[in-house]
Structures are given as structure tokens and as C-alpha cells.
Amino acid sequence: MSETAAPSSLDELVFLEDGRRVAFQLHESVYPIDAVYGAAYLFLDRCFLYVHRVADAVLEVRLKPKAAPAGPEALEALAGEFANALLDQVVRVQVARSTGRIREYYMARAFLSAPASASIDALLAELDQEELAAEALEIEVPWQAGGRSE
């Protein structure tokens, strides 16, 4: 899998395109591997992907459409889509990291502050109350109506 192609760019993100596939070189300080995995996962159904470490903290991602040979415009569009997905995944990773502690705190609080048995007891008591209460709408059922008429 080697290509000899001139680099193109999507504003800042440079990619190579050789007529059959596009390739990005991504620095892990900007695009963590979890984000690269996330973006790659989204394209596995329609592209062949190959991720390779080319240097310390530098990953190369190659995408080749599974469909019939794509033209330069289609490849450029694919590169743009992948770049967008990548950015989306970077944001997701950052949000997940920055809110991880607070999510853990809320989960712990939800589980620890209200014992499950107490809520189950409350529900059972509520059901008992409902069964004991009089029929709110006082709708007569046939056997009651018959009993009264006699």
C-alpha cells in the first residue's frame, strides 16, 4: 500500500490522493487514537481502512472506497467527510474525558443515596393504597348492578 501523490488540503488537514484512495497523517497530540478509531469505525461499511503508525505519535490513515473507482472529486469529498468525522470524534473524546469524573459522581450518588429496597417498599405501599381505595369513577359492573336491582 504505497502511493505517490501530490498532497491536497482541506484548509488545514493535508491529505494525499492517488486516484484510488486518500491518506491522512495525523498527530496523536491533536487526534488521539480513540478519535481515530471512532472515525474509522464510521467508515468501515463503505471504505477499506488501514491505520499505520509512521512515527512516534503520528498515525497514517488510508481510506479506499469499496464501491467502483472513485474520481478525484469523490475522493476529495470522502476526505472531507472523514475529516469532519474525525473532528467530531475528537470533541467527543475531549467531552468524555472532561466530564468523566462528574458522570461517575452522579452515578455513584444515584446508586448510593436512595437504597433500592426503600423505593421498592414505597412502590408496594402505593399499590396497596390503590387497591384499598374506593373506585374513583364509581362505575358499576354488571354483577353489582344486578345485585342492586334485586
Next chain:
Amino acid sequence: MSLRIDFSRSVYAASAVEAAVAAWSQLGRFTVEASADTLHVTVADPHPGVPDLLDHFANHALFLSIQDARRAAGASA
């Protein structure tokens, strides 16, 4: 005829590559050699009826590696 592909061990989990090899073993004679940071996979006598065999195989290995990484992240969270 044989095909060859190298997987960076920091990207592709060894267990994922092994699982992919097991899944695709009917379509060629796969051998895996491991070095410090790379898994070298060679496919001898690839099935002629499957075009892009190596690409499909690499996709499967990547998919399983992503699954592995997510499982590990979930377990450590």
C-alpha cells in the same frame, strides 16, 4: 502468489489480528510473525474468487481492534 500486510501493534490488537486470521483462514494460508512493534501477516494462495481479500481482512482486523479498545476503555472507566 502471496500477499503481505503489516499491522502496527499500537493500533491493531494482536488478539484482534489472530481472530481475523481465524475467520479468514478458509480463504488463504495465513501466517503471522510478530516483531517488537509490528505484526507481519502473509497470505499464501489467496482465494481467487475474493477480490480485495487483504483489504477485507484489514478491515476486519481494525473492527476487532476497535472493539477491543472500547471494551478495555469501558472496563477501566
